[in-house]
Amino acid sequence: MIEAQALTKRYGDKTAVDGITFTVQPGKVTGFLGPNGAGKSTTMRMIMGLDRPTQGSVTVNGRPYDKFASPLTEVGALLEAKAVHTGRSARNHLRALAATHGIPDKRVNEVIEMTGLQQVAKRRVGGFSLGMGQRLGIAVALLGDPRTLILDEPVNGLDPEGVLWVRNLVKYLAGEGRTIFLSSHLMSEMALTADHLIVIGKGRIITDGPVDEVIAQATTTTVLVRSPQAGRIAELVAGPGVTVSSPEPGVLQLHGVDAPSVGEAAAREGLVLHELTPVRGSLEDAYMSLTSDAVEYHSAALPDATTHDPEVTR
Numbered sequence: 188m189i190e191a192q193a194l195t196k197r198y199g200d201k202t203a204v205d206g207i208t209f210t211v212q213p214g215k216v217t218g219f220l221g222p223n224g225a226g227k228s229t230t231m232r233m234i235m236g237l238d239r240p241t242q243g244s245v246t247v248n249g250r251p252y253d254k255f256a257s258p259l260t261e262v263g264a265l266l267e268a269k270a271v272h273t274g275r276s277a278r279n280h281l282r283a284l285a286a287t288h289g290i291p292d293k294r295v296n297e298v299i300e301m302t303g304l305q306q307v308a309k310r311r312v313g314g315f316s317l318g319m320g321q322r323l324g325i326a327v328a329l330l331g332d333p334r335t336l337i338l339d340e341p342v343n344g345l346d347p348e349g350v351l352w353v354r355n356l357v358k359y360l361a362g363e364g365r366t367i368f369l370s371s372h373l374m375s376e377m378a379l380t381a382d383h384l385i386v387i388g389k390g391r392i393i394t395d396g397p398v399d400e401v402i403a404q405a406t407t408t409t410v411l412v413r414s415p416q417a418g419r420i421a422e423l424v425a426g427p428g429v430t431v432s433s434p435e436p437g438v439l440q441l442h443g444v445d446a447p448s449v450g451e452a453a454a455r456e457g458l459v460l461h462e463l464t465p466v467r468g469s470l471e472d473a474y475m476s477l478t479s480d481a482v483e484y485h486s487a488a489l490p491d492a493t494t495h496d497p498e499v500t501r
């Protein structure tokens with residue numbers, strides 16, 4: 188378990204992390220989301236004892252990181268994967284780390300296998316691709332078989348097979364009762380991987396809850412109806428708080444009414460439905476809505492492709 192209490196980090200005038208309190212529970216994958224510069228890496232560095240809080244505290248399994256006699260066996264981390272510029276092979280890099288932390292050599296082989304590095308274990312780490320470097324970083328994090336794992340952007344640079352592997356790995360490790368805390372900017376991936384989310388912006392917590400609740404809180408569910416009698420159905424469901432739009436003939440998009448009510452109203456009148464689908468908002472929709480005020484680095488909007496002058500685009 189990770190527990191942060193009023194955790195704060197200032198760099199001069201800049202408050203990178205602004206008094207955040209949260210708990211990361213064991214047995215779950217907890218996603219850590221927020222725009223660039225929100226304070227995710229700074230928070231993770233404080234958990235790992237690499238940055239000292241200006242105020243507040245953070246503990247792993249009840250203790251500050253620097254109080255662990257054998258930290259690698261308590262908490263493993265992949266932080267801002269920078270290429271390890273070393274002439275050592277991956278295996279020797281892992282062996283050296285294992286030796287200094289009293290970890291048996293056979294664990295090195297285990298993590299090499301777990302991370303799919305067998306083919307390249309003898310190669311110089313300095314020549315690794317971004318994806319191989321990520322796998323090695325994850326191997327380092329797993330080396331001490333820790334109860335808690337902190338992964339900053341673990342899928343960065345991985346190919347689709349690697350992304351799927353990380354997803355399955357962290358779910359498996361959480362299923363074993365470990366505490367998993369990971370950041371990612373890939374919302375679709377986070378939606379598939381995480382059970383719980385903590386979203387921060389400008390150093391403060393925006394929301395903290397189960398993935399489904401975060402999505403439900405920040406998006407609206409619409410109902411898609413396809414029917415040869417769409418006009419009649421639109422009349423039936425009309426009422427205060429209900430908005431109806433029709434993107435194409437025979438199709439309705441309904442806000443403010445749920446799918447069972449539409450189905451029951453149609454049945455009562457003997458109307459035919461070809462489709463009745465609740466359309467939930469995505470995590471990306473929820474994230475965009477939750478963080479819209481917290482984005483420091485706004486990008487310029489691109490011109491709408493549909494309004495291009497055909498003379499110019501041709």
Ligand SMILES: Nc1ncnc2c1ncn2[C@@H]1O[C@H](COP(=O)(O)OP(=O)(O)OP(=O)(O)O)[C@@H](O)[C@H]1O
Nearest residue numbers: 198201202203221222223224225226227228229230
């Ligand atoms: N060593 C430092 N000195 C000064 N400012 C820093 C330092 N480290 C981070 N910051 C600032 O603190 C803020 C939070 O940065 P942090 O790297 O924690 O954000 P992040 O959420 O991890 O962002 P990203 O998604 O871009 O990785 C940023 O404004 C950053 O510029």
